[in-house]
Amino acid sequence: MTLLRRSLLAALILPALAHAAATIDAPAPAFTATTADGKTVNLADFKGRTVVLEWTNHDCPYVRKHYVSGNMQSQQKAATAQGVVWLQVISSAPGQQGFVDGAAAQKLNADRGAAPTAILLDPKGELGKLYGAQTTPHMYVIKADGTLAYKGGIDSIATPDKNDIAKAEPYVTEALAAVAAGRKIEKASTRPYGCSVKYAS
């Protein structure tokens, strides 16, 4: 009796959960967010284009690994040159490491030569929690049809050492290449690595 009820409940809840979280091959969770220059963007605005979400925290050693080495900037430039929309997301809560206002976020990118399409400010962590972002960096690739194609690490070697970048398998670059070629992504879900996203606790 109770068991039956429980299974019914599970049957009802599970699909709902699946849609709420970021699941590979499922529609990426819809969102509206504010950019560093004060505009409002909606994921639906980018329908028809590939979208990359990059969770970042400029003071995190793992983020610094990819910016000091220039790896992140070159990936951003290569992707946007192909028409990909690259969105940096800052989910650090006020008072936490990596929290910046719009102006500071733009200055940071100017200083380090970063070239994302836009910076999304998420100080309440809503977008981060919607996607289940756990680390900085934590990367997501959304296909032109709005389904989630990739989530996980930027590459395969989980260290803060920039000397490891050349040895690592560049998951995001590979995912974008596969999406552009209409191929299946070999590793669509990998371990994200880095600092924890500094949500309000």
Add this chain to the structure above:
Amino acid sequence: MRSLLRPFLPALLAAPMLALAAPPEAVTEHVQARLVSSQAMVAPGQRFTVALEQKIKPHWHTYWLNPGDSGQATTLEWTGAQAGAIQWPTPSIQAIGPIVNYGYEGRAALLVELTVPADAKPGSRFKPAAAVKWLVCKDVCIPEDVSLGLDLPVSAEAKAGPDAAQIEEWRGAIPKPATFAVQLKPAPQGVRLSGPTASVTKAYFFADTWGAVAHSAPQALKAEAGGWALDIPAGDEPVPVGKPLSGVVVLTTAAGEQAWAVSAAMPEGAGKGPGPADLSAPEAGATPSPESDLGLLPALALALVGGLILNLMPCVFPVLSIKALALVSEGNHKAEGLAYTAGVLLSFAALAAVLIVLRAGGQQVGWGFQFHSPVFVLVVAYLLFLVGLNLSGVFEFGGSFTGVGSGLAAKQGLAGSFFTGVLAAVVATPCTAPFMGAALAFALAQPAVIMLAVFLALGLGLALPFLILAFWPAAQRWLPRPGAWMDKFKQFLAFPMYAAVVWLLWVLAQQAGPDGVAMALGGLVLIAFALWLRRASQGVFSGVATLASLALALGVVHWIKPVAAAEVKAEASIEAYSAERLAELRAQNKPVFVNMTASWCISCLVNERVALSRPEVKDAFAKAGVAYLKGDWTREDPNITAVLKAHGRSGVPLYLFYAPGAAEAQVLPQILTPGLIVEAIAPPPTASRSST
């Protein structure tokens, strides 16, 4: 000579050796790291243990083999020696908002087996070195790295060093390979890991690879005498069929906490996710939840036994004694027994009917609900007061209420028996919950017919002893002979009744405040006055005055108004329960004790007196930093009813303990002792508090 030189050796050798031998100790901003050898001298080819000790700055942590959602495990890269894999001590949970990490706070000692080269020459030195990297985090993360090395003399015979005992002590913190088999199978949201350990009260599984399970998801424990089962939601890389899931399971039993290294393969043919069979048929070992998943027959049997036990309850026993006295005297006992049974059963049926109607109306109800109403409490107080006065001999119901005395009309006796049955059922209800929690929770969740059956079984249990006495004269021989003592005993029984009235008035005080109590006491005076008038006066006036007084007393019932939310007793350390506050405290990783109580619940009050308000318990709460939340169900509160229901209970008391970082509450027994609480809240070593 050598020993004389030794103190100076490091200084002498420092400059030329710097590039060759790393020091055994290094200090970074957040960690003091040290390599510790179990050996003072090593032999060629010997395998021995070294430890990397990390003394970590307070509130910072380093990571376990699987760091969890973020973070990075400590690594050791050895040169100059063959090294085994790191043996990791059981980690603790560091939760930061929605992110869960596995690691170490305070101190960690990672053990490694090193092998001395077989061709090492006695008299030479063995100098293993390690590049050690770790990530240390609080609210921010800092990668740190140091180079550490050992410098040990090689000799034909090995010799243990002064740190050997320390290393053995650290080895105690490494999970032992499980001495039992664990099973793995798919579960609705992930996997179910199960094992045979009995009476597990808490369990947590640390998967040793990322993605196999969702680190931040609650793990649901189902435990009983025959074993435990842990439902663990899957992570982003679920365990494939045929592949093993391995890690560390930490089981808490009455004997304490024990960590075991376990590994189990996902069985072939388990398929992609759960099939219908997995949902509908729990296999042996994985057990249904203990509280509310009773079958109908066990529930009926439990209800019957519960009803029998009710006869011994302080609330019911005096009423029963009165009935037993009636049997000692003359009369048609069989008819009386049936009338009494009918009274009990009808009352329980009526109660069930009220519950069914309320439930149909969408009300959240639970056992003892009728005591939520001050009107009900007052009416029962009046009733018990009347019974007390009757026993004291102030008045008699048309000759007799109890059947003592002669010349009774059979009808009056039967009516008396019937109403004794009703009374027994009414006063029994607040005593029922602690014994009948499971059966009643079952009943309340069932269709009306089954619910009615359970309630009738409960009533039958309550009526059974008297019924047996009535129908089986032989049993009456166990009753004492009639005599003058019966009157004395009867008078004595008035006092438990008065005591019950005192208790009810105290309950009323919580519900209706001082004004309510004053009115209730006034009502009691009016009742006494009416009874005196009845005896002292005659004729029409007598009847009218008596009725007027009684009417006035009952009128009080209308004026009784519940006061606004009962404040939880002003005790600084106790907060009123709310789901929000509980979530907030749990998010802060604080241990939380929840006490769901009601002023009419006797077991609750007893527990507070003998356990919860004891100094040793208060000290333990203070020491462990336990937040104490108290939910008052004296008046119906749907939020609390929901919590009771979630834990398979239909009434108070309910005691829950949320260990920091624990996914599930530990449900404490309904009868508490100070030792039991202290033990339950003792902070386990694997669930530490962390602000990161």
